[in-house]
Amino acid sequence: MEKTAKLNISLAVLSSCYFILAVASLSVIGLLVPMAEGLAATESEIAYLVAVFSITNAIFAPVFQTVVGNWDRRRLILTGLLLMATGMVFTGFATVYSVALVGRMVLAFGAAIVGPIASATAAALVDVKIRGAALGKVFAGMTVATVLGVPMTAIGGDLIGWRATLLAIAGIAVLIAGAVWIVVPQTERGHRAQLADIRNIMTDPILAPAILVTAFQMAGQLATYAVLAVYLVEWLSMPSAWLPFTLMTFGVGGIVGNIFAMRLVDRVGPDILILISLICTGAVFLCLQVMPSVTWVSFGLLGAWAAFSMILFAPQQSRLIGMRPGMSNLVLALNGSAIYGGMAVGSAVGGYVYASIGAFWLAPVSAMFVLCALVSFMFSKR
Known part of the structure; x- marks a missing residue:
């Protein structure tokens, strides 16, 4: 005890x-x-x-x-x-x-x-x-x-x-x-690590796609999240006064998703939870595109987006460590690079898309990034 x-x-x-x-x-x-x-x-x-x-x-x-x-x-x-x-x-x-x-x-x-x-x-x-x-x-x-x-x-x-x-x-x-x-x-x-270790991991036909899952998933989140305030107002027709509550809903959804992953990852294995996260996150982005702009529906979808996306992280870290247990520091560092690299790319793409063609295409672009993450995951399963 x-x-x-x-x-x-x-x-x-x-x-x-x-x-x-x-x-x-x-x-x-x-x-x-x-x-x-x-x-x-x-x-x-x-x-x-x-x-x-x-x-x-x-x-x-x-x-x-x-x-x-x-x-x-x-x-x-x-x-x-x-x-x-x-x-x-x-x-x-x-x-x-x-x-x-x-x-x-x-x-x-x-x-x-x-x-x-x-x-x-x-x-x-x-x-x-x-x-x-x-x-x-x-x-x-x-x-x-x-x-x-x-x-x-x-x-x-x-x-x-x-x-x-x-x-x-x-x-x-x-x-x-x-x-x-x-x-x-x-x-x-x-x-x-040696520089050769980094090169070997990033050219490994199994481990490299596994790490790219993180990069693509984060790019998908940030492509919309980076301009979330204008997306909510312009596309989902949400009053600007509701934005703080919306962000709080998003954060609470993330906590729920992490708790869900924490409770189940060692029972069902990381692969199943990663699949659930990617498929359901992509589905939420598509729903944001086609569902009516009703406030309670939008709140529910944003909470689901946060929950499903946050399910990914603990299983992803566990899976990467399992793939290279003797190099956990390095694979987690590369996973960290994927997180922040994906954030930077997603933010830049989201800002460009919004400035060029408006909020309409933000959710589809996010869904495409998540689809790329799913494809990368399947490649890492070969």
Whole structure:
């Protein structure tokens, strides 16, 4: 019983790593207007900081595994969290946009370490029979942050200002780093990857399509989610005053989906849940295109979209680790690159589609990305 309690506490601390990672990365969305005023920048330039974070994370997550992949995992998480805190401090004290840009890049360096290694540590702490559930518990921090992260930072910006809010997030990251060092037990060291290892994985006819599932799925989500506010108003005819409730519904749906995956992944296996996630997410996008613009229907579909899409992540991580158990750090880092690379591509495509031909085509484009994810998954099953 005591051993189980210690394990659950360790997983909760690792989950808090994902929580602060997501809150830090999304913080500029909730602080968009005051940051633009404080840095004498446009709101679009502040929004660009999200893309800078995503692209930097996608590039450097696997690169770091070639440099520090064989470090003690607690030390890696500690280093990543302190880098994240440093990036938030840079941004919080920035007086010009360029310094804030550097701060976001430093934040991304830290996040590129924290996310994959937190998951790899969780997988190493438990028996393979409950690995999927453990990964789901850790990733729950990310799903909770999608509900609370942006509102929390927006409220913080109103109460104490955007600079103090970013510095507070940095302080929380330091506290979590201390908790990791004290609470999380040591595990076996990971494998220090070589560039050849990255090349071999990305050219592997089975593993490469498996990782692309994540990239295509995330691109599908962001193609519509990146411009969700205008999509809801222009295509689903939803009153703009309802947008906060809609975003809350989306976040709650994500939590439900993650809980569903966490409970079932070790019973039915990751492959079935990945199939359910991809097929049902694609179906929801098609329903958004053809269903009548009735508010309660739209709310239900948005909640279903979030739930089905979030089912993917814990099973996907568990499946990738199972495919390369001796290189879990690297495959999870590449999966992290796929997450943020997909976010960057999806956001860019969604913005272009909306600006060029309007909101009508957003859901079909998202559905096409999800279809590509499904095809990639089938290729990885050969």
